[in-house]
Amino acid sequence: xxxxxxxxxxVSHATMVRRVIGCVAMFFAAVGVATAQTPLERGSYLVNxxxxxxxxxxxxxxxGFVMEQRFAGGSQAWDTSAYTVRGSNITPDRxxxxxxxxxxxxxxxxxxxxxxxxxxxxxxxxxxxxxxxxPRDLAAVVAYMRSVAPVRNAVPPPVYKAAxxxxxxxxxxxxxxxxxxxxxxxxxxxxxxIAHCMECHGRRPDGVQDYKHALGKGGYVFTGxxxxxxxxxxxxxxxxxxxxxxxxxxxxVLTHGVSRDGRAFQQPMARQAYFSRxxxxxxxxxxxxxxxxxxxx
Numbered sequence: 465x466x467x468x469x470x471x472x473x474x475v476s477h478a479t480m481v482r483r484v485i486g487c488v489a490m491f492f493a494a495v496g497v498a499t500a501q502t503p504l505e506r507g508s509y510l511v512n513x514x515x516x517x518x519x520x521x522x523x524x525x526x527x528g529f530v531m532e533q534r535f536a537g538g539s540q541a542w543d544t545s546a547y548t549v550r551g552s553n554i555t556p557d558r559x560x561x562x563x564x565x566x567x568x569x570x571x572x573x574x575x576x577x578x579x580x581x582x583x584x585x586x587x588x589x590x591x592x593x594x595x596x597x598x599p600r601d602l603a604a605v606v607a608y609m610r611s612v613a614p615v616r617n618a619v620p621p622p623v624y625k626a627a628x629x630x631x632x633x634x635x636x637x638x639x640x641x642x643x644x645x646x647x648x649x650x651x652x653x654x655x656x657x658i659a660h661c662m663e664c665h666g667r668r669p670d671g672v673q674d675y676k677h678a679l680g681k682g683g684y685v686f687t688g689x690x691x692x693x694x695x696x697x698x699x700x701x702x703x704x705x706x707x708x709x710x711x712x713x714x715x716x717v718l719t720h721g722v723s724r725d726g727r728a729f730q731q732p733m734a735r736q737a738y739f740s741r742x743x744x745x746x747x748x749x750x751x752x753x754x755x756x757x758x759x760x761x
Contacts, residue, residue, distance in 0.1 A: 510658065515659060519551075521535045522535055523536065536617035553618075560616050592631065635653065652754070662680070681697055
């Protein structure tokens, strides 16, 4: 005899069915938008809604980014024990930018961290996070970068004080396929990776990236003109992390830069100018993936 379902069982079943239907709808919405886009449109979406390339490559003024010189090289410098670098000029300017680079050379710099002359890029450039890019998305990003206005701006060359090393992101060591992105959680991981979220949230308080023991734990203190900002815990821990947050609260963080308590985020997390441009299906996918991060107190 098959046991009769209780009212609670029926409610649980109905909830599960709604979630499955929601995931299926989320997938078809995201895939439909992606496949309908031209490479240039797709590249624009990735760069302007997800990857947030301005953070390093666009000069900053007193009021924010100087968009007339977009991607012409960041005004900020990163001085570490291993290197001193500035965001490079990635406009198509042929003398000071990447205008003479071939498509394959741009792709290699994005995913392998190597310049056309063989010189390495410092891991300040999150190429380890871009290894996951599907071939179609990688080509789309290159197409978009070809379309931006060339700006002449010579940026000081990097100074390397040690051998360059970038920690690989577990599960993101090679390109994904479009087929893999049909799963909402996989898609969420993909988007969060090319947004290089764990570049900050997977960093220990001593600054070392530790994706095995500190994935999402946070704790590193960033300092800058804004003051000091502590990277928060984004694991599923109900108290130390965001496990008790609603989906709407998490999406508000991403799209409005406002925490659960109403506090506005400081740089470098103030990325709502980008994430607010994401389609709902992609935001939902990121939230679904965040729910899977193991809780760490």
